[in-house]
Amino acid sequence: MAVTVLDGPPNLAALYARAALTARGRGGALPDTHLARHGVPVDRDHLAAYARVCRLPLDDVLPATYPHMLTFPLQMALMTDRAFPLGLVGLVHVRNRIEVLRPVRADESLDLEVWAERFATHRSGATVDLCATATVGGAEVWRSRSTYLARGATAPDGAPEADVEVPVGALERTAATWRVPDDAGRRYAKVSGDVNPIHLSGLTAKALGFKRAIAHGMWVKARVLGALAGRLPEALEFDVQFKKPLFLPSTVTLSTAEVPGGWDVAVRNAGSGTEHVVGTIRTLEEKH
Amino acid sequence: MADSSKPATRKAAIVGGNRIPFARSNTAYAAASNQDMLTATIDGLVARFGLQGEQVGEVVAGAVLKHARDFNLTRESVLGSTLAATTPAYDVQQACGTGLEAAVLVANKIALGQIESGIAGGVDTTSDAPLAVGDDLRRVLISLNNAKTLGDRLKALAKIRPGQLVPDMPRNSEPRTGLAMGDHQAITAKEWEIGREEQDELAARSHQNMAAAYERGFFDDLVTPFLGLTRDNNLRPDSSVEKLAKLKPVFGTGEGATMTAGNSTPLTDGASAVLLASDEWAEAKGLPVLAHLVDAQTAAVDYVHGGEGLLMAPVYALPVLLARNGLTLQDFDFYEIHEAFASTVLSTMKAWEDPAFCKEKLGLDAPLGPIDRAKLNVNGSSLAAGHPFAATGGRIVASLAKMLHEAGPGKRGLISICAAGGQGVVAILES
Numbered sequence: 001m002a003v004t005v006l007d008g009p010p011n012l013a014a015l016y017a018r019a020a021l022t023a024r025g026r027g028g029a030l031p032d033t034h035l036a037r038h039g040v041p042v043d044r045d046h047l048a049a050y051a052r053v054c055r056l057p058l059d060d061v062l063p064a065t066y067p068h069m070l071t072f073p074l075q076m077a078l079m080t081d082r083a084f085p086l087g088l089v090g091l092v093h094v095r096n097r098i099e100v101l102r103p104v105r106a107d108e109s110l111d112l113e114v115w116a117e118r119f120a121t122h123r124s125g126a127t128v129d130l131c132a133t134a135t136v137g138g139a140e141v142w143r144s145r146s147t148y149l150a151r152g153a154t155a156p157d158g159a160p161e162a163d164v165e166v167p168v169g170a171l172e173r174t175a176a177t178w179r180v181p182d183d184a185g186r187r188y189a190k191v192s193g194d195v196n197p198i199h200l201s202g203l204t205a206k207a208l209g210f211k212r213a214i215a216h217g218m219w220v221k222a223r224v225l226g227a228l229a230g231r232l233p234e235a236l237e238f239d240v241q242f243k244k245p246l247f248l249p250s251t252v253t254l255s256t257a258e259v260p261g262g263w264d265v266a267v268r269n270a271g272s273g274t275e276h277v278v279g280t281i282r283t284l285e286e287k288h
Numbered sequence: 289m290a291d292s293s294k295p296a297t298r299k300a301a302i303v304g305g306n307r308i309p310f311a312r313s314n315t316a317y318a319a320a321s322n323q324d325m326l327t328a329t330i331d332g333l334v335a336r337f338g339l340q341g342e343q344v345g346e347v348v349a350g351a352v353l354k355h356a357r358d359f360n361l362t363r364e365s366v367l368g369s370t371l372a373a374t375t376p377a378y379d380v381q382q383a384c385g386t387g388l389e390a391a392v393l394v395a396n397k398i399a400l401g402q403i404e405s406g407i408a409g410g411v412d413t414t415s416d417a418p419l420a421v422g423d424d425l426r427r428v429l430i431s432l433n434n435a436k437t438l439g440d441r442l443k444a445l446a447k448i449r450p451g452q453l454v455p456d457m458p459r460n461s462e463p464r465t466g467l468a469m470g471d472h473q474a475i476t477a478k479e480w481e482i483g484r485e486e487q488d489e490l491a492a493r494s495h496q497n498m499a500a501a502y503e504r505g506f507f508d509d510l511v512t513p514f515l516g517l518t519r520d521n522n523l524r525p526d527s528s529v530e531k532l533a534k535l536k537p538v539f540g541t542g543e544g545a546t547m548t549a550g551n552s553t554p555l556t557d558g559a560s561a562v563l564l565a566s567d568e569w570a571e572a573k574g575l576p577v578l579a580h581l582v583d584a585q586t587a588a589v590d591y592v593h594g595g596e597g598l599l600m601a602p603v604y605a606l607p608v609l610l611a612r613n614g615l616t617l618q619d620f621d622f623y624e625i626h627e628a629f630a631s632t633v634l635s636t637m638k639a640w641e642d643p644a645f646c647k648e649k650l651g652l653d654a655p656l657g658p659i660d661r662a663k664l665n666v667n668g669s670s671l672a673a674g675h676p677f678a679a680t681g682g683r684i685v686a687s688l689a690k691m692l693h694e695a696g697p698g699k700r701g702l703i704s705i706c707a708a709g710g711q712g713v714v715a716i717l718e719s
Binding site: 049 | 324370
């Protein structure tokens with residue numbers, strides 16, 4: 001395993017450009033590269049902008065989804081590297097699981113590390129997990145696993161089966177209705193740096209095979225978190241499956257159900273009932 | 289005939305308080321909304337007293353500068369907090385009197401046995417302040433919204449003029465007089481012949497007292513850090529009369545102008561909350577009783593046509609409160625007179641000492657007399673901490689309750705807060 005430590009955050013727009021230019025000729029096994037950044041402070045202005053765009057309360061504790069803002073650029077750098085077997089264009093985020101081992105404060109500086117693992121077989125292609133961890137003073141405080149699906153791709157022989165399902169219980173009662181405006185993707189892109197063209201406009205989304213621009217899954221996930229502010233355990237596991245794209249603009253509903261140890265959640269289209277996101281939030285019982 | 293079904297009133301206990309450090313406008317809390325600050329403050333209070341997931345009788349708070357979307361600010365903050373979502377809440381607004389008035393309202397319900405516990409608070413931001421479109425543009429936009437046809441819409445749009453696009457900035461001025469609060473107070477300061485030096489002395493002492501209080505840890509269980517701030521960032525421990533003397537007057541005009549940025553409170557962002565309860569509730573929870581809220585009185589003056597100073601209402605409220613409680617002005621161990629401006633505190637005290645004023649305006653046989661300055665704002669006040677309008681009352685109630693508790697049983701404190709609109713709230717706390 002090779003760990004490469006970066007001095008600063010990679011430029012996401014440049015990475016997307018590189019991804020587009022180097023899409024062809026990829027293949028082989030996952031690289032065992034780990035990318036890391038050390039002593040990363042939280043920019044409070046950025047945290048405030050993130051809280052505003054995701055409708056999260058602003059305080060001194062990082063929202064469970066926030067460290068992803070810091071690790072995502074590293075994951076992008078990993079995925080756009082020529083050694084990565086799958087082309088970035090066409091990768092679909094299908095699941096994201098975040099574990100907050102303890103509340104992370106905005107004044108703590110984080111050591112971040114990302115890597116890829118679990119190249120797996122999926123009925124419509126292959127999946128790969130982009131993992132991330134954040135530690136403070138050597139102790140892990142946060143980790144995440146983002147599963148991406150590459151349609152039509154083939155996992156290496158002997159690869160495990162993809163694990164993308166997040167089962168939830170019955171979610172019949174609507175807790176909230178959200179009108180998601182057509183600039184939701186652009187607004188989140190501005191804060192997150194995730195300028196994937198499928199989120200930015202109808203035109204750029206069409207070029208990549210979507211009928212309209214789609215909302216960022218991680219933005220929807222963060223909004224769910226905001227809707228449950230004050231009702232969440234301190235150490236938690238928040239696992240979501242991104243099902244059907246949330247086309248912009250849309251009106252969606254949030255359903256929440258309190259279950260032992262946490263919540264089940266679903267975000268669906270208000271008219272058709274199409275499921276965009278389903279997920280579970282549970283008190284984290286630290287596994288040893 | 290005695291009505292045995294009516295419960296006797298009881299005095300509400302002050303269990304404790306919490307606030308976030310106050311921040312000068314457009315500094316540490318520039319990106320925080322009223323709801324962010326109030327929620328964080330309530331959560332801090334809840335954490336301090338172990339009330340996570342619990343329902344308290346009521347949460348009462350308010351903000352002076354409030355966005356239209358925040359019509360239910362306190363309830364929204366409760367819903368986002370760690371209190372049980374079944375906790376009722378409502379908003380109050382009495383300008384700078386909001387926080388203390390909220391505490392009085394909660395205390396009264398506790399006194400009547402209608403609730404057993406409650407949280408009183410207040411929050412204000414001058415950074416994330418609401419902007420309104422000008423009245424002309426507002427009318428155009430309403431008619432545009434009501435337009436049924438394209439022609440009607442175009443007609444409505446055609447009424448927009450470039451000058452209308454400048455928003456109405458919220459101003460710290462009185463709607464009826466057009467004067468800033470500081471300009472009003474400058475008139476009062478002149479009338480009462482309040483000198484520049486005594487104002488600067490009061491301001492310097494406020495900073496020094498508050499800095500000393502921080503140093504000895506007085507605020508350790510009253511303040512929770514927020515957005516990287518651990519102390520009020522307006523606080524200048526090295527403030528001195530010499531330094532303050534160098535500042536140019538900002539309110540009033542000409543030779544007699546004495547009010548500077550140093551002896552006036554700055555625009556500030558912040559929030560505070562106080563936990564009140566019945567003695568029984570506090571005991572059952574194993575929580576302390578720092579003091580009781582004994583009584584309170586509000587008053588208002590006609591500063592528009594009646595010739596009284598805008599911030600002089602507490603002067604009128606106090607004798608009513610003293611008479612009802614059989615007390616004199618000297619019967620207190622601590623005095624908390626809100627420092628909207630140093631000259632407000634000084635003109636308030638001067639009025640209480642003035643025989644002619646007390647006789648003619650307050651209808652008293654004898655003046656209320658002087659107070660012992662050594663007992664005044666002993667841990668600093670708004671000139672040092674800053675003054676996020678609605679948050680000041682909660683700051684003072686919690687601090688005074690703690691001071692009384694530290695001083696021992698049977699100690700008495702007086703709070704006096706002046707407010708925009710010519711209003712004032714005074715209250716008595718007792719340990």
